[in-house]
Amino acid sequence: MARTPKARALGAALRQAREEKHLVLREVAAAISRDIGVLSRWETGDRTPKPEQVAQILTKLDIDGDRYDEIMTLAYGTNESQWVATTLPEQRQQMAAYVDWEQKASRIVEIAPLLIPGLLQTSEYIQAIMTAAGVPSGEIASRVTSRIGRREVINRKNPADLLVLLGRAALNQDIGGKVATIEQLQHLLEMAARPNVELRVVPEHCGWHPGLEGEFVLIESSRATAMQNAVMAKRTPASKSSIVFVGTRRSVLMLHEDGDVDAYKRAIDKIQKVSLRPDASVNVIAELHNRMEKYRGTPIHLA
Known part of the structure; x- marks a missing residue:
């Protein structure tokens, strides 16, 4: 389990971005062809997605600009x-x-x-x-x-x-x-x-x-x-x-x-x-x- 401070912060940012779009986990999981349990663990910080997976989620959520850059900064070094x-x-x-x-x-x-x-x-x-x-x-x-x-x-x-x-x-x-x-x-x-x-x-x-x-x-x-x-x-x-x-x-x-x-x-x-x-x-x-x-x-x- 990752559960590092940065992993938790990344998960919280992904959850907030999803909720702002009024989407449930099942919808995002289907959009990126991932198991709903995996996404859930990503959002709690128990597991960490790879940077390219974070980028995929943000693209599906239509997150771009400064918000995209800020969340992507969390996708690196999450296990430190x-x-x-x-x-x-x-x-x-x-x-x-x-x-x-x-x-x-x-x-x-x-x-x-x-x-x-x-x-x-x-x-x-x-x-x-x-x-x-x-x-x-x-x-x-x-x-x-x-x-x-x-x-x-x-x-x-x-x-x-x-x-x-x-x-x-x-x-x-x-x-x-x-x-x-x-x-x-x-x-x-x-x-x-x-x-x-x-x-x-x-x-x-x-x-x-x-x-x-x-x-x-x-x-x-x-x-x-x-x-x-x-x-x-x-x-x-x-x-x-x-x-x-x-x-x-x-x-x-x-x-x-x-x-x-x-x-x-x-x-x-x-x-x-x-x-x-x-x-x-x-x-x-x-x-x-x-x-x-x-x-x-x-x-x-x-x-």
């Missing part, structure tokens, strides 16, 4: 254990894969030493980051809306569990100004009160720990594979799959091999050992929030 996107089309596909994993997660662990993680950011915080980063003004509103929409994974019925190990320095960045920072701190307090959200502050001056090496995200999901669906009558339990996303300036490194994932799980354990308990973490955030509210109209030092 690590996926680093280097071109803009592949970066867009990689981001789509990240969001897909995020929205289907049962548990998410975010290591965030310097910035509030995306799932906990307010719209003002997001907008301030994008403005400072030079995102075109015409794109900011849609990007903010998109990121806010990703919160559904922790707000929905039967939400994913979220553990955030937040560096104390992330509270000191003053992103967006004092008012935006106060609102961001208030939002953290509200989210930390949810039963599915555990927020723990990693204090400064606690020595070395893996969180100092940079941010990363571990996502776990419990979903039946295509083969398990085929034997559902035997009540085979869904497998749990995990993946790690390590951010870089221009891309995201996606790791799914057991050895890599286990290494990051051990890193999470070490960071938790030096982090404050949830109640103590909330007290730190609340104290900072109250102090900033008291001196809202006056410049103060956050540390």
Whole structure:
């Protein structure tokens, strides 16, 4: 079974393209003279089609232009254990894969030493980051809306569990100004009160720990594979799959091999050992929030 991050992304892209044409698997299978079971496994990422087979499917679906090129970039190197996107089309596909994993997660662990993680950011915080980063003004509103929409994974019925190990320095960045920072701190307090959200502050001056090496995200999901669906009558339990996303300036490194994932799980354990308990973490955030509210109209030092 392939089931690599890139294979899953390719399968998701093919499924989306087919569904946009309002076609069922049987119709596409007949059009390219393939077994419906093979197409199903291609769409789940359990198997990977050859590039020429991907091209055949896209041609039958009348997919062309930039969309064709973007999907075709996924057809190469699908069996590689690590996926680093280097071109803009592949970066867009990689981001789509990240969001897909995020929205289907049962548990998410975010290591965030310097910035509030995306799932906990307010719209003002997001907008301030994008403005400072030079995102075109015409794109900011849609990007903010998109990121806010990703919160559904922790707000929905039967939400994913979220553990955030937040560096104390992330509270000191003053992103967006004092008012935006106060609102961001208030939002953290509200989210930390949810039963599915555990927020723990990693204090400064606690020595070395893996969180100092940079941010990363571990996502776990419990979903039946295509083969398990085929034997559902035997009540085979869904497998749990995990993946790690390590951010870089221009891309995201996606790791799914057991050895890599286990290494990051051990890193999470070490960071938790030096982090404050949830109640103590909330007290730190609340104290900072109250102090900033008291001196809202006056410049103060956050540390």
